[in-house]
Amino acid sequence: MSKSTPSTATVVGSGPNGLAAALVLARAGVEVTVVEAEATAGGGLRSSTDDHGVRHDHCATTFPLAQASPFFREFGSALAGHGLEFATAPVDAVHVLDATRSASLLTSVADTAAGLPGKDGRLWHASFGPLADRADQVTDEFLRPILHLPRHPLLFAGFGVQAGLPASWSWRRFRSPEARALLAGIMAHAFTPLHLPGSSAAGTMLTVAGHAHGWPVAVGGSQSVADAMLAELTALGGSVVTGERITDLSQVTDADAVLLDTSVEDAARILGDRVPDRIARTWRRFRRGPAVAKVDYTVEGGIPWSSPDARRAATVHLGGTADRVAAAEKDCWQGRLPRRPFTLVGQPWLADPSRTVTHGGRQLNPVWAYAHVPAGWTGTAQETFDLVTSQIEDAAPGFRDHVVDWSASDPAGVQATGRNNTGGDISGGANDLVQLLARPRLLRPYDTGVPGVYLCSSSTAPGGGVHFMCGMKAADRCCPGAGDGR
């Protein structure tokens, strides 16, 4: 290993970041092999079909950041050539406060603003309109390690100030409970206490990207994203081996370079004593965030939401007012199961009607839902089902009667679905201010200290979510100039 420009590379893991790294390297002329532990490639992009013929997404189901990503600007048309399509629902996301109040995020900033009470509409427009107009430049600057020379210094500073605020300061600019709750729900995607500095970062990015590209689903399910990436990899001469778990670097020493789309914990195990002490110490200090408890439902018809907008939204946020969302997120962070955990519900068929299946004369749909829970929370399948279902039932009385089938995963089950989701943390590591800046290290975040071996999973900058940029930036570090060269 350790040539400055590799001729061959092995990527361990085929999640969106592993596949992005593989594509970037293959396009630069490197001979790439991807080695995946699971039987099916795709990591967090996998979907599978249940006994009723309904297709469920194992992990990611909505893609607010995918099309906004610099990676997608490079590879989007190639992936579209392999059949990848995104689709949005009439409402991108809705936050349900209670039986009578909700607030909606729409792709159009103006339409979102028009739905907010009083002066909050104008304030929403002023807060997000200018950033949404420059969404590509925002993602250019922020979907990468924070420590870099900005191309757009004023934008960098402006967005940086907004993203660096505690989320609770961001939503207190608004007067109405609706606007506050909408923003709090989006910011809760960070899985951090919402009074901490930096807790606005993920939500501000999701809002800006949403106003540029919507919060779409992949037509046919998330596996379509992986399948298009795999088809492009094959077209570029790369190959994939599935069903092979790498436990030691000696299994992959044939290649000039190795990129690990693994958790930090797995990378430490695979590399063992080869990792220099200074890096091993930083990795040991790397912290995990709270977890999720997930339920996949097969439902007949739709969900009987009280909120009309929720009946048209691909994503529904449940958690009540901004303050209640904040209290629930703080509970999770501190290891307590909240009475009403923040819960997300995906209704992909409202964006992609091909997800509806007619079975035995019934119209069946896949509902994807998870609640934020403390790391280490354990629950039986029935307890997990009850926890998530009661949140939905509160906002959609009678929901249980629509459920035809379900399967539930507590945090240990979520880790069993994807081995990078250590302890049920789906973000690749906690998103506190320190780890927003140093992920997993401030300088050279993709280096492992072992010559020719790089980390490329969501435990590296810029972190969790399907945006492909951990993979693209690690590939760029491994093969200078192969990515965007910055």
Ligand SMILES: Cc1cc2nc3c(=O)[nH]c(=O)nc-3n(C[C@H](O)[C@H](O)[C@H](O)COP(=O)(O)OP(=O)(O)OC[C@H]3O[C@@H](n4cnc5c(N)ncnc54)[C@H](O)[C@@H]3O)c2cc1C
């Ligand atoms: C329940 C859930 C819901 C989510 N919802 C969304 C969403 O709606 N939108 C969104 O943008 N993001 C979502 N995410 C987050 C998103 O899925 C992740 O951020 C993303 O998949 C991370 O990509 P990755 O390539 O870093 O890792 P992963 O997607 O986890 O892929 C890593 C791959 O590497 C393989 N691997 C790991 N170790 C080894 C080894 N030692 N040997 C061989 N193979 C190995 C794994 O099997 C896996 O296939 C969700 C995640 C979960 C779990």
